[in-house]
């Protein structure tokens with residue numbers, strides 16, 4: 113029998129996940145959707161047989177046939193939805209950030225610890241991207257020697273209207289916080305943020321772009337250019353500089369055209385294009401895991417570690433200094 117999923121939040125990502133569950137991956141179906149905006153929820157559920165429509169996330173989780181929850185509401189709404197899923201013992205895939213602040217993430221992790229079993233997967237989809245996976249394997253195999261530096265670029269064509277300077281870190285650089293931990297198997301121990309003059313292409317008051325520096329427990333230095341209003345497309349690059357060579361991803365390998373004295377390759381418009389396959393693989397792995405009684409992917413601990421890195425990043429944005437990341441001991445549940 114297919115796994116009945118309640119999708120909470122049917123905006124840009126949620127609607128895309130509804131489509132994915134309904135028509136891309138096998139073994140699951142959208143049993144219910146919820147969005148504060150009833151029209152948006154209805155639109156996402158249109159044509160899906162047996163899918164009930166709600167404005168209250170808890171009501172969607174109580175709908176007949178629901179056995180798992182996918183949370184794609186706005187970040188501040190994640191915590192309440194996660195706790196509702198826990199109250200029902202439902203496994204949950206929650207879009208990043210797990211919650212926007214470490215205090216909320218800690219409450220979620222502690223609630224899961226009280227349950228004594230893992231229910232949460234955090235939607236850090238880069239872990240499912242084939243290029244990132246190849247880079248991770250290359251670094252793990254060690255043929256290039258130990259990693260010394262990562263140079264990362266993270267560019268969005270434009271930010272949504274509600275984006276704030278803090279969100280450059282908490283909503284965008286949170287991906288590099290997780291990717292750094294996952295690629296290197298090391299923790300981020302300190303963060304600095306350099307702020308060039310804001311681009312005239314960024315909304316008034318938004319400190320965009322920024323250069324974020326991580327130091328890791330293994331002595332690697334990571335620089336992240338975050339530029340969420342670059343204007344020209346979506347780019348995520350990562351180059352690892354190792355002792356005997358480099359390995360890089362994100363250059364794009366699509367069609368190249370030549371003409372009128374120029375060579376050209378399209379740049380993806382946004383993350384739904386660049387990471388389409390990664391989202392498919394992430395949701396498929398989550399569904400397959402649940403069907404086999406396992407919880408796959410990034411854990412609440414990973415969400416918490418990333419949130420602590422981002423908290424240090426926001427403090428570094430404000431004070432202009434290097435800010436240390438204080439990570440507590442990892443609970444045994446997440447060993």
Ligand SMILES: NC(=O)c1ccc[n+]([C@@H]2O[C@H](COP(=O)([O-])OP(=O)(O)OC[C@H]3O[C@@H](n4cnc5c(N)ncnc54)[C@H](O)[C@@H]3O)[C@@H](O)[C@H]2O)c1
Pocket residue numbers: 120121122123124125126146147148149152167169184185186187189207208209235237283383387
């Ligand atoms: N993994 C990725 O690459 C990626 C990409 C984009 C967004 N995201 C994440 O996905 C989440 C959603 O982002 P989005 O771009 O789709 O935003 P969005 O604004 O398009 O959609 C959010 C939806 O949540 C609904 N909502 C808000 N509070 C709610 C509540 N309490 N109950 C029910 N519905 C509620 C809103 O009405 C809206 O329709 C965020 O956590 C975001 O960070 C992840």
Ligand SMILES: O[C@H]1[C@H](O)[C@@H](O)[C@H](O)[C@@H](O)[C@H]1O
Pocket residue numbers: 208267268283284287340383
């Ligand atoms: O919510 C989105 C999403 O996480 C994207 O993957 C990232 O590139 C954007 O910067 C962020 O705003």
